[in-house]
Structures are given as structure tokens and as C-alpha cells.
Amino acid sequence: MAYDQETLRRIREGRKSFIAMAATYFLGVFNDNFFKQAGLLLAVAAGQSQLQGTATWLFSLPFVLFSAYGGWVADRFAKKRVVILVKFLELIAMMMGAYGILTLDWNWILAMVFLMGFQSTFFTPALNGSIPELYPAVYVTKANALLKLVTTAAILLGMAGAGFALDQQWIATDIEFGRWLVVVVVLFVSVTGVLASFWVHYRPAPGKRPPFPWSGPFESIRETYRIRRDPQLFLAICGDVFFYFLSLLAVLVINKLGIDQLGYSKTVTSILSVSLMVGVCAGALIASKITSSDKWNHVLAPAAFGMGGCLVISGLVTASAVDSKLLLLLLVFVGTGICGGIFLIPLTAFIQVRPNADVKGRTIAAANFCGFSGMLVAGPIFSLLDRTFLPSSSMIILGCFGIIGAGVFYMVVRKVSDS
Numbered sequence: 001m002a003y004d005q006e007t008l009r010r011i012r013e014g015r016k017s018f019i020a021m022a023a024t025y026f027l028g029v030f031n032d033n034f035f036k037q038a039g040l041l042l043a044v045a046a047g048q049s050q051l052q053g054t055a056t057w058l059f060s061l062p063f064v065l066f067s068a069y070g071g072w073v074a075d076r077f078a079k080k081r082v083v084i085l086v087k088f089l090e091l092i093a094m095m096m097g098a099y100g101i102l103t104l105d106w107n108w109i110l111a112m113v114f115l116m117g118f119q120s121t122f123f124t125p126a127l128n129g130s131i132p133e134l135y136p137a138v139y140v141t142k143a144n145a146l147l148k149l150v151t152t153a154a155i156l157l158g159m160a161g162a163g164f165a166l167d168q169q170w171i172a173t174d175i176e177f178g179r180w181l182v183v184v185v186v187l188f189v190s191v192t193g194v195l196a197s198f199w200v201h202y203r204p205a206p207g208k209r210p211p212f213p214w215s216g217p218f219e220s221i222r223e224t225y226r227i228r229r230d231p232q233l234f235l236a237i238c239g240d241v242f243f244y245f246l247s248l249l250a251v252l253v254i255n256k257l258g259i260d261q262l263g264y265s266k267t268v269t270s271i272l273s274v275s276l277m278v279g280v281c282a283g284a285l286i287a288s289k290i291t292s293s294d295k296w297n298h299v300l301a302p303a304a305f306g307m308g309g310c311l312v313i314s315g316l317v318t319a320s321a322v323d324s325k326l327l328l329l330l331l332v333f334v335g336t337g338i339c340g341g342i343f344l345i346p347l348t349a350f351i352q353v354r355p356n357a358d359v360k361g362r363t364i365a366a367a368n369f370c371g372f373s374g375m376l377v378a379g380p381i382f383s384l385l386d387r388t389f390l391p392s393s394s395m396i397i398l399g400c401f402g403i404i405g406a407g408v409f410y411m412v413v414r415k416v417s418d419s
Contacts, residue, residue: 017201022147024083024200025127026154027193028090031186032116033158035097037273038166038182039109040252041266042101044259050383051106052252057379058110059117063372066121068213068220071365074125075210075358080202082126087190087197089119094190098183102175117372125364131352142288149284155277161185163270210362220369223362231416232297236350237367238412239300242405243344245374249398250276250311250336252382257318257391268326272333279334283341293353296346297417301410306339308402315395 036055043051073082093115100108131143165185166178173180213219228234251273258269283303291299314332317325355363385394 018143018146020196020199021127021201022150024087024193024196025147026150027189027196028087028123029151029154030158031090031094031189031193032120033155034162034165034189035094035101035116035158035182035186036113037159037162037270038101039097039113040255041163041166041259041269042104042179043106044255045266046104048106049256049260049386051110052255053379053381053383053386055110055113055379056248056252056382057376058114060372060376060379062114062118062121063368064220064376065217066118067125067365067369067372068216068223068362070122070125070368071223071362072210072213073122074361074365076361078202078204079126080197080200082122083200084194084197086119086123086126087194090116091187091190091194093119094186098187101179101182104179121368124368125361146288149281153281156274156281159270159277160267160274161270163266163268166266210358213362217369220366223366224370227363227366230354233351233354233363235297235412235416236347236354237370239343239347239409240351240367240371241374242304242409243340243347244371245378246307246398246402246405247276247340248375248378249382249385250395252378253385253391253394253398254333256386257395261318261391262325264326272329275330275333276337276340279337279339280341280344281337282334283338283343284345285341286338287342287345290342291346291349293346293349296350297413299342299346300413301406303339303343304402304409305406307336307343308399308404308406310336310339310399311402312396312399315392315399318392318395319390 036059040052040055043049043055093112096108096115097112100106100110100112131147162182165181166176168178168181170177170181215222224237227237254272254276255269258264258272259266264272287299310332314329314336317328317332322328351364351367352360385397389397
């Protein structure tokens with residue numbers, strides 16, 4: 001796409017600030033995924049896979065309870081100050097989690113997961129609201145694709161590194177060396193993230209002072225109801241809920257599938273999840289080429305169908321006696337991720353661009369509220385699937401849900417386009 005000179009100037013100016021913001025985000029996302037994957041693998045290996053569901057709803061709960069406050073803070077204060085404060089909160093959370101990993105005290109680990117969700121509730125509206133401030137609207141989709149590449153790389157390294165770290169036994173220690181290695185990594189990365197946050201771009205808060213959302217989650221519900229008046233924006237938020245609900249369940253089932261049903265090591269099991277993220281990375285690049293902030297909903301139905309179909313295939317491959325099962329699963333999960341990236345990126349960009357500047361934070365917060373409400377529900381649903389079905393059967397069920405979702409999105413997009 002060709003840009004005029006003014007647009008090119010704003011893009012060049014935004015890149016310097018974008019690098020600092022992306023670095024801060026990268027470190028936080030890496031730490032989050034590295035620690036959570038380490039904790040989940042330890043839980044599954046200890047025969048306590050139900051803790052995956054508990055950790056999921058504990059991480060999601062703060063978004064449901066406090067999203068309205070996170071949006072208010074992002075609209076009321078300079079976003080750089082918000083980012084710095086929550087990075088210090090992340091450091092405190094990682095110290096709690098480090099103690100839990102060393103002692104295998106699941107209460108400390110779960111408390112850390114809740115606190116990470118709490119700090120993300122305030123971090124996400126501030127960060128996502130910064131992108132439209134840095135770039136013109138026509139470049140926001142591409143900026144989101146680039147940020148998705150950065151965060152996906154962080155997820156890849158975090159999830160792959162967790163299994164690898166836990167399997168390491170460089171020296172003999174009373175506490176498994178792998179757990180010590182996890183602790184050292186999360187604390188080092190957290191301190192580095194705090195330092196990086198001071199380089200994030202500073203822009204004064206918007207001139208308007210929004211009223212404080214005293215009713216908390218009820219304010220998020222009211223904001224979501226208000227958003228219903230904009231069918232396109234409401235569709236984007238519903239798509240966001242669908243994606244995070246389905247993808248989170250898929251990752252939780254993969255951990256169970258790799259360790260319990262297929263008997264893979266923690267490292268190989270993490271690589272299965274990593275292949276999913278590799279696909280998301282590729283899908284983000286594709287989405288930046290075929291969608292924009294004003295032409296985006298045409299990809300929803302085919303991408304959802306692709307996600308669902310690939311998940312069905314992964315379940316069938318796992319349950320079969322085919323050769324090269326690991327290779328086939330890696331390829332199928334890459335395909336799932338590609339479809340997921342194509343589905344997600346245009347949604348994210350549209351949610352950022354559509355609202356006015358003075359309500360951007362609370363709109364993004366409402367989207368978080370909805371998305372993490374879906375993830376909150378995913379926790380107990382995973383526990384139910386875990387008790388009732390083999391992981392391969394759970395994958396087929398998730399895939400069928402994705403295919404049904406594709407049909408729904410096809411009908412809704414046609415209705416919205418005709419209105």
C-alpha cells in the first residue's frame with residue numbers, strides 16, 4: 001500500500017517508540033508464558049492436571065472484575081506511567097511465583113497467576129491504546145501484525161523454554177535444578193522488563209477526565225451493551241471472545257495430550273504448543289497483507305473453519321496408529337495457528353481504531369472483559385473435558401465447535417454487511 005508523505009512521516013516517528021513498547025511487551029509476555037507453562041507442566045506431571053483449569057480462571061478473573069478500572073486508568077493517566085507501575089507489580093508477582101516453583105506450593109503459584117492477571121488488566125488497555133497514538137489509522141493493522149510477531153516470538157520462547165528448562169539437570173541439587181533455572185529466568189526477565197518500561201513513549205493523557213467506574217464489572221457490562229449499537233465493533237469483540245476461548249482450551253488440551261496420552265517429555269509437549277504459535281505468527285503476516293482496519297470481516301468464517309478443521313484432524317491423528325505422528329501433529333497445529341492469526345489480527349486492529357480517543361481505553365477494557373469472561377468459562381469446561389474424555393476426543397469436540405462457529409460468523413457477517 002502506498003502512503004502519502006505525512007503518513008510516512010508519522011510511521012517513521014512512531015517506529016522509535018514502538019521498539020521500546022514492543023520490547024517491554026515482549027519481556028512481559030515471555031515471562032507470563034514461561035512461568036505459566038512451567039507451572040502447568042509440573043501440575044500435569046504430578047497428576048494434578050485439574051490445576052490447569054484452576055489457573056485459567058484465576059488468571060481470567062481479574063479481567064472480569066477490574067477491566068472497567070483498567071480502562072479508566074488508561075483514559076485518565078499517561079499510558080507510560082501505567083506501564084511502569086504494572087511492570088513493578090509483575091516483579092512482585094514473579095517473586096511470589098518463584099517461591100511457589102521452588103517449594104511446589106500450588107497456593108503461591110496460583111496466587112502469582114491471579115496477580116499476573118491483575119497487572120495485565122491494567123497493562124493491556126494502556127498498551128493497546130498506545131498503538132493508534134503512535135501510527136495513522138491506515139497503518140494500525142500492520143503495526144498490530146508486527147506486534148503480534150513480537151509477542152508470538154515471546155510466547156514461542158516462553159512455552160518452548162519452560163519445558164526445556166524443567167528437563168535440565170546440569171548439577172545435582174536438593175531441589176530439581178530445572179526448577180531453579182525457571183526461577184532465575186523469570187526474575188531476571190522481570191527486572192529487565194521494569195528497566196525497559198522507562199523507555200516507553202510518553203504522551204500526555206487525553207484532556208477529558210472520565211468518571212470513575214464505581215460499579216466495576218457492571219460498568220463493563222453496560223459498556224458492552226453500549227457497544228452493541230455499533231454492529232461491526234460488537235462483531236469484532238464477539239470474534240475476540242471466540243478466539244481466546246477456543247485457543248486457550250486447545251493449549252490446555254495439548255499439555256494433557258502430550259504428557260498423558262502420548263507420553264512425550266515436557267520439552268516435546270511444549271514444542272507442540274510452540275507449533276501452534278509459529279502458525280499464529282505466519283497467520284499474522286498473512287492477515288497484514290489481506291486485511292485492513294476497514295476491510296476485515298471477510299476472513300472470519302474461513303479462518304474459523306480452518307481452525308476447527310485442523311483441531312478435528314489433530315484429534316484423529318492422535319487417536320490413530322499412523323507413523324510419524326509427532327510430525328503430523330506439528331504440521332496440523334501450525335495450520336491451526338495460521339488460521340488463528342488470520343482470524344485475530346484484523347479483530348485487534350478494528351477494536352483499537354474504531355473508538356474515539358477519549359473512550360478508547362474503556363472500549364478496549366470492555367473487550368478484555370468479554371474476552372476473559374470467555375476464558376474464565378474455559379477453565380471449568382477444560383476440567384469437565386479432562387474428567388470425561390481422552391485429550392484426542394477433546395480436540396475433536398473443540399474442532400467441531402470451531403466449525404459451528406465458522407457457520408455463525410458467515411451468517412452474521414452477511415447480515416452486518418447488508419445492514
